[in-house]
Amino acid sequence: MKRGYWWYLLPIGLGFTAVVAVPFAANVVLSFFRWKGGIAPLHWNGLGNYSDLLHDANFWLSFRNSVFMIVAIVVIPTGLGILLAATLVDYLGKRFGARAASFLRATYYLPQILPIAVAGFIWSWILDPGSGSINTFLRSVGVSDPPDWLGSPNLALYSVMLMLVWLQLGYPLVIFMAALSRVDPELYEAAAIDGAGWWRQFGAITLPTVRPEIFIVVLTATVAALKVFAPILILTGGGPEGSTLVPSYYAYRNFFELSQVGYGSTIATVMSVVIFGVAAVLLGWQRRSERRA
Amino acid sequence: MKATLKARIAAGLAVVLLAGAAGCGGGSGGEAGKTFKIVQYETPSTAQGQGWQKALEIFKAKHPDVKVEFQQTSFDAFRQNAKITLSGNDVPDVVEFNKGNADGGQLAAQGLLEPLTDQVTKYGWDKKVTGSMAAFAKYDENGHAGSGDWYGVPNIGEYVMFYYDKAKFQQAGITKLPTTLAEFEAAMDKLKAAGQIPISSSANTSQGFNQMWIWYSLVSALATRQQVDDFMFVKAPVDFHSGPWKDGADKFQQWIDKGYVGDKLGGLSFEQATVNFLSGKTAMLIWNNGEFARIRKDAKFGWGYFTLPGAQLSMGSSGHLWGVPAKAKNKDLAYDWINTTLSPEVQNVIGQQGGLPLAGDTAKITDPVTRQFTERFDQLVKADTLSFYPDYPVPGFLDFIQTHMQAMSNRNETAAQYLDALQKFYDDGTKR
Numbered sequence: 001m002k003r004g005y006w007w008y009l010l011p012i013g014l015g016f017t018a019v020v021a022v023p024f025a026a027n028v029v030l031s032f033f034r035w036k037g038g039i040a041p042l043h044w045n046g047l048g049n050y051s052d053l054l055h056d057a058n059f060w061l062s063f064r065n066s067v068f069m070i071v072a073i074v075v076i077p078t079g080l081g082i083l084l085a086a087t088l089v090d091y092l093g094k095r096f097g098a099r100a101a102s103f104l105r106a107t108y109y110l111p112q113i114l115p116i117a118v119a120g121f122i123w124s125w126i127l128d129p130g131s132g133s134i135n136t137f138l139r140s141v142g143v144s145d146p147p148d149w150l151g152s153p154n155l156a157l158y159s160v161m162l163m164l165v166w167l168q169l170g171y172p173l174v175i176f177m178a179a180l181s182r183v184d185p186e187l188y189e190a191a192a193i194d195g196a197g198w199w200r201q202f203g204a205i206t207l208p209t210v211r212p213e214i215f216i217v218v219l220t221a222t223v224a225a226l227k228v229f230a231p232i233l234i235l236t237g238g239g240p241e242g243s244t245l246v247p248s249y250y251a252y253r254n255f256f257e258l259s260q261v262g263y264g265s266t267i268a269t270v271m272s273v274v275i276f277g278v279a280a281v282l283l284g285w286q287r288r289s290e291r292r293a
Numbered sequence: 294m295k296a297t298l299k300a301r302i303a304a305g306l307a308v309v310l311l312a313g314a315a316g317c318g319g320g321s322g323g324e325a326g327k328t329f330k331i332v333q334y335e336t337p338s339t340a341q342g343q344g345w346q347k348a349l350e351i352f353k354a355k356h357p358d359v360k361v362e363f364q365q366t367s368f369d370a371f372r373q374n375a376k377i378t379l380s381g382n383d384v385p386d387v388v389e390f391n392k393g394n395a396d397g398g399q400l401a402a403q404g405l406l407e408p409l410t411d412q413v414t415k416y417g418w419d420k421k422v423t424g425s426m427a428a429f430a431k432y433d434e435n436g437h438a439g440s441g442d443w444y445g446v447p448n449i450g451e452y453v454m455f456y457y458d459k460a461k462f463q464q465a466g467i468t469k470l471p472t473t474l475a476e477f478e479a480a481m482d483k484l485k486a487a488g489q490i491p492i493s494s495s496a497n498t499s500q501g502f503n504q505m506w507i508w509y510s511l512v513s514a515l516a517t518r519q520q521v522d523d524f525m526f527v528k529a530p531v532d533f534h535s536g537p538w539k540d541g542a543d544k545f546q547q548w549i550d551k552g553y554v555g556d557k558l559g560g561l562s563f564e565q566a567t568v569n570f571l572s573g574k575t576a577m578l579i580w581n582n583g584e585f586a587r588i589r590k591d592a593k594f595g596w597g598y599f600t601l602p603g604a605q606l607s608m609g610s611s612g613h614l615w616g617v618p619a620k621a622k623n624k625d626l627a628y629d630w631i632n633t634t635l636s637p638e639v640q641n642v643i644g645q646q647g648g649l650p651l652a653g654d655t656a657k658i659t660d661p662v663t664r665q666f667t668e669r670f671d672q673l674v675k676a677d678t679l680s681f682y683p684d685y686p687v688p689g690f691l692d693f694i695q696t697h698m699q700a701m702s703n704r705n706e707t708a709a710q711y712l713d714a715l716q717k718f719y720d721d722g723t724k725r
Contacts, residue, residue: 038376038403128565129557130574150497151559152703237692239498240559240699256373258689259399 024272030265037261049266059267062245065157066226069246072161073168073225078217080165081172084108086206088173089180090188090198105177109170116167120234123163124150153243156236160244163231168224172217179210215286219279226275247271329626330362332378333389334371334613340586340648341449341612348639352630359626368613372396379405384618387627390445392429392614393685394527398436400616401444407617408442412628418446421635421652425679426450426611428526438685439526445614446631448640450649452600452609452670452679453506453581456588459595461489461576473603474514481553484576493575494554495561496695496702503566504558504698505683506579506608507548512541513680514604521606521680527723533716542708549702558702581609585647585666600669606680607673611651687722 031050034043053059093101111119126133127149138146149159183205191201229248232238238245238253247267254264335342345363353361364385371378372391378384379400390397390406400406413419422430426447433441462480465487471477481491495501513521516537523529533539548554555575563580570578571591578584588596600607615634617627633639640653647663649670658664673679684691697714700706 036399036403038380038400038405040403124560124562124565127560129560130555130565130569131572148557148560148703151557151561151699153559153699153705156560234499236560237497237499237695239696240496240703241696241705253689253692257395257692259395 027265027272028269030262031269033262035261036259037255042262045262049263050270052263053266053270058242058245058250059247061242062247062250065244065246068157068161069164069225069228070222072164073228074218074221076161076165077168078172078214078221080169081176081217082206082210082214083202084169084173085176085180085210086202089177090201090206101177105170105174108173111167112170116230117234119163119167120231123166124235127159150236151240153239153241156240156244160231160235163235164228167231168221171221172213175213175217176210179213180206183209211289212286215282215289219282219286222278222282223275226271226278327358328360328362329356329387329623329630330364330385331387331630332364332366332371332385334366334368335389337365340643340646343646344448344639344643344648344650345634347642348630348633348636351636351638352633355629355633356626375400376403376405379618379620382620384620386617386621386623387630388616388618389613390616392438392445392447392611393682394432394436394438395685395688395690397429397445397614397616398432398438399688401432401442402434402436405619406444407619407621407624409444409446409617409628410442412631413443413446416628416632416635418443418631418635422447422611424674424677425681426651426674429611429681429685430614437527439522439528445616446635447611447614448634448651449612449643450609450651450670450674450679451581451583451612452607452649452673453510453579454598454600455492456570456578456580456584456596456598458570458573458576458592459597461487461573465489465576470597470599471602474601475603477602478553481548481551485552490555490575491553491577492555493566493570493578494558494702495563495566496558496698497560497562498692498695498699500562500564501558501560501566501695501699502563503579504554504702505694507554508541508545508694508698509680509683510579510601510604510608511544511548512537512683513606513608514601515540516606516680518606518677524719525681525686527686531719533712533719538715539708539712542712546701546708549704554702556702559699582647582649582666582670589647589662598666600673604678606678608682609670609673609679610681612649687719690718690722693718 030042032045032047034045034048035041088101088104092104129135129146129148129151132149134149135146147155150156187205188201191205196204227248228246229252232244232246232249233252236244238249248271251264251267251271254260254267258264333345335345337343337346349361349363353359368391371389375388375390375396376399379388380403390400397406419427427443429438430443430445430447431441432438432444461484465480465483467480467483471480484491492503492507494503494507496504514537520531520537524531531538561569566575567578567580567584567587569575571588571593573594578588585598615631617624617631621627635652637652637654640650641657643650644653644655644658644667645660645663647660647666649667653667655664655667655671658667684694687693693714697706697711701708701711
């Protein structure tokens, strides 16, 4: 690249330094101290916070819950998103017209533009054990003792996952539908003439077409899953009994509730490293598969 | 040519950055000392919010050359950002903050708030804010409430009560209000027998405070002033395995087991508990004066209220506090603002709206229901029987207690297990 072009990177470079690099460096530095925040004195703690973190059952529980968040935000919505996109484009779009498909796409996307606080309150009412719509329905079909969706430590994580799937589904769907618009309809017609059924067409045409988009969705959604915060804050506050604790909420609790800023910074630092690592692995995977393609 | 272009770009960037820096740091620009910034989180429609609008009128008339910025934020937003807001260079002149060792105490111990003791004496605030209402205005060097300098000044008080549905009480055959704890339990048995859920409650970690209030109301009912003060102000070691702590927690577990509070509370917030009461699903609601105006407006049934019958102490405290940031630029104006909010004109506006003023004249409240409600508060303050809120003594206590309230409500933890955990968390937290 010509040296003169580097100037064009300056604005983003300055922005990145101010918004990402400097705060991250400050966070890493703070993780080596015990600090109550404000203008309280900093006490050097070396690797003490990291050592405490290794033995902190709550942190490991939150880390385990991150795997469930990945299932809810990456695995299920991506899989469902491809199937729904293919159904809307190949089947409903052809049968009822492009406008019907667009309308359905918009309804799936609606949760994405809803403020998360609003979505959280809607779901807390839907999942209300007494008068929530799910339990009202269950009672109407004869279930005498329907579950306590957000109050039972055995169920709450799955209830949160349900909301996250609802919240996330529109994102991959819209991206995959856009990708599928690249496919020449004659390709599907030719495959149909050759006797390929819907599933065969899905495997041979749809999936390979959306592969680059799958990488993008998996990468961005995995990062989102590892730092999911607002739905937990609004729906469960990490409860009941700690069962829905996730790392970002645990860091927040240490920062603001417990005034253990150094320890909160340690959690944030470790999670940042995990997110960088996961993103690097996914990008490497994408590059390798692009080279093979 | 290239070098010139680079130099121009660099010079341009420098100008932009300098302009940005000036914009960030200047705040009030050349009007420093003339712009007075108030940051608070009371909704304007509440009693206190309306009182402060009156205070704003009086203050502006008194200082016509001062530009007053009255900023609205939320309780959670300020609570979470207080340390950052108050340690910056462009701080407000006066702020509303949450009381207790976990919040106000931390801010005071971190040097972020100005000690107000001299001003308290000068303006005579200690004549208006007395006894238990002043307890959480003072913090020592460790951030423990109850002694040391004044760091905040409250305007109003709070107390916790049981709102009740008169028709449901009648249907259950309860002909007169209970006056002892035993009578109260007997009344709840009657409500249960009549197919009612006696108390609307909640135990979600996120905003499900009712169970915590029931537990601490029971502890308070059985406690002495000394026992509560030892716990609250970390004055003497507390043995949670005996006395009111054990008896209160045991009774709380019995209430859960007997179905006095309904079930499936772990996912409910206080808002849901309130709506359940208002929609006629429960006979009583435990909450403080914060819902008085709403219940008055929204309840479609005859209702009343009473504090826990037979209790030695009742949950309640002063309201949130006005404080002056250590780095505030207009401290004299800040003291005058606080003084204005404690003036009879402002306090009586708060009283008329049912806001439990600390320096108002209850006799001047024209509405009989509101006057009676304020008189009950005056009685509790006068008798020095308010036991505060249980999450004040230790940072992180609210979260801790909530988690255990959920576990007990879900029958995953016994009272004895809760008390073991409570002992450890309190001892560790107060030593830290």
